[in-house]
Amino acid sequence: MSELRDRIQQTIETEPVVAFIKGTHEQCMCGNSERALQSLRAVGASFTAVDVLPDPAIRQELSALSSWPTIPQVFVGGELVGGADIVQELAMNGELEAKLNEKLGDSWRNGGEERTVAVTERENPFRLAR
C-alpha cells in the first residue's frame, strides 16, 4: 500500500466527518463539492475537508479505497455516506442527522467547525494567489 493511500485511509478512519472535495472549505472549486459541503452545513455538522486537486494520485488512491469513482466523497465515522446527490438527499430527508447520530453520538454537533487538511505536501495548482 502506498504512503499516500495510507494517509488517506488514516484520514478517513480518524476524522469523524471528512469530505474529499475539489478545493477547500473556504474556496470550493466545484458545484458538486459545494453541494456536499452545503448539505453538511445545513445539518450543522462539523467537518474536515481534503482537497484532491493538488495531486491526481489522491483521487486515484481514494477511489481505489472507496470503490467510488467520483468527487466529492463524504465519510462519517469511517463509512462512505455518498457523493453530492446522496448527501444532499439524506440532508433533506433527515437521514444524514440520523447517520451522524448513529456513528458519532452527539459529538458531530461541534459548533459547525470547518477545516481543510492536506494528505500531500503539494500545493493546489489551481488555487488563486492571495
Next chain:
Amino acid sequence: MSERLQTLLEGAFPDAKGVEVVDRTGGGDHFHVTVVSGRFSGLSLVDQHRLVYDALAEPLEDGTIHELRITTRGDA
C-alpha cells in the same frame, strides 16, 4: 453522447421501469441520469449509485463524463 449512456443503462438494467439521461449543459459531458428499477430494492443509496457507476464505468473512465448526477428509485 446521451444515447450511449442510455444504451449502457438500459443494458445494465433490462428490467428498468424508466431510464432517463439529461445532458445538463448541452455540452455532452455533464449528465443527470435517473434509473427506476426493482434491482435497487433493499439496497443502500451508496450501493444503488454503485450499480449506476458500474454501468457507466467506461464513459467515466475515458473522461467522456465530466460530471454525473444520479437519481435512483426502486419501482415499488
